[in-house]
Amino acid sequence: MPSDLQSDPFGRSGNPPWPGGPAEDKSTQCPDGPGNRVGHRRLGCVADPTSESTRWGSVADPSFDVVSKVDRQEVDNALNQAAKELSTRFDFRGVNAKVSWAGEEAITIEAETEERALAAVEVFKEKLIKRGISLKAFEADEPAVSGKIYKVNGKIIQGIASDKAKQIAKIIRDEGPKGVQAQIQGDQLRVSGKKKDHLQDVIALLKGKDLDIALQFTNYR
Incomplete structure (x- = not known):
């Protein structure tokens, strides 16, 4: 007669194999992927980890940085x-x-x-x-x-001075496409919007202004 351990099905403790076991509980799946067993069971998530929209949360809006840097x-x-x-x-x-x-x-x-x-x-x-x-x-x-x-x-000149950064942000707010936002981050600005075409419009707008400062547009994503 087989021993007690040999006769019991795998996962007698009530925890089925992860992932994809026959008794897999969909209610334990979370956006942070199936590898985090403890986090899944603690949070009790129901999101499908294979879903692009829920895997890491909503995708960030397109953005770029306005900087003034010299090599x-x-x-x-x-x-x-x-x-x-x-x-x-x-x-x-x-x-x-x-x-x-x-x-x-x-x-x-x-x-x-x-x-x-x-x-x-x-x-x-x-x-x-x-x-x-x-x-x-x-x-x-x-x-x-x-x-x-x-x-x-x-x-x-390295970096965008505070008063100049405020001026640039105001230009974007007043003359840029609707929905585009400019956030001052230290000596540079982060510009974001729903559409990449709108970001290109902002770059063209700033290039057409005489701001008495050398600007570069980086980290476009």
Whole structure:
């Protein structure tokens, strides 16, 4: 005679094999998939885990991010190219024209005359353009004399300032397609809507505005 364990059907404890056993209880299925046995039985879900609409909840609306970011390596390349040109061009000889980093995003351009200092700024701008960097991402002060040297303090703009972000959000709200939303997230914005075509309309809208800031549109999904 077989032992008691051998004669009992599998799952004597009342828990049928998971998944797909003959006694599988559909009431224990949950949107988070059939692998979570404990969660299924605790929650008592009835949703079909094979359903796309219930597996992870509703699908998020299409969205993209509005950012203002500059590749620092490309700025560094532009700076090095400008420094090389300043050291070799005939019209910059004898005026000690220089361009150098003065911090993480700060740049100093200098020369012994105001005119050559301003000319050095233009050389640096030309190199930025050649590296694909918008001049809206670079700000430069007027030359200031320090001893015998004229210095220009400049900076690379990273991120969207709070007031500018509010301006962009207002443009989207007032002039963008109905149903599109813009949420400020730190130094960038997240734009979302029901239709991808509407998001493309927002991108076109912002590209057509003169916002005095270099914008990029990323994470489109």
